[in-house]
Amino acid sequence: MRRKSGVEKKMQITYQNEWEYTNIHVDLPIPYEEDYQIKMIHYNKIKGMLPVQGIGRDGQSRYTFRLENGMSMDKIYEEAEISGKEIEDFMEQLLL
Numbered sequence: 001m002r003r004k005s006g007v008e009k010k011m012q013i014t015y016q017n018e019w020e021y022t023n024i025h026v027d028l029p030i031p032y033e034e035d036y037q038i039k040m041i042h043y044n045k046i047k048g049m050l051p052v053q054g055i056g057r058d059g060q061s062r063y064t065f066r067l068e069n070g071m072s073m074d075k076i077y078e079e080a081e082i083s084g085k086e087i088e089d090f091m092e093q094l095l096l
Helices: 036-043 084-095
Strands: 012-017 021-028 052-057 060-068
Antiparallel strands (some): 012 021
8 A cells, every 4th residue: 555655554464362362453554434344244243254343543444353262273183183073174164
């Protein structure tokens, strides 16, 4: 994204790790405007989409996605075996 001065500003993505969740913050160099799409996403659970909240700060937009109870497959199966059913379920979720 280019500003009038010709200086390019880019989207920044940061992570905030807490004990029970991780927030993914996406900062955009444009003023925040809450439209019907953001309200729709915020108030309705959409399968396969992370919950999102948007705010404006310092003339920019910040969208926050929260990952709860997230655990990598590496950690889950570090000491346990994975079953065929679990592989099928994972692939089904991945492809939706």
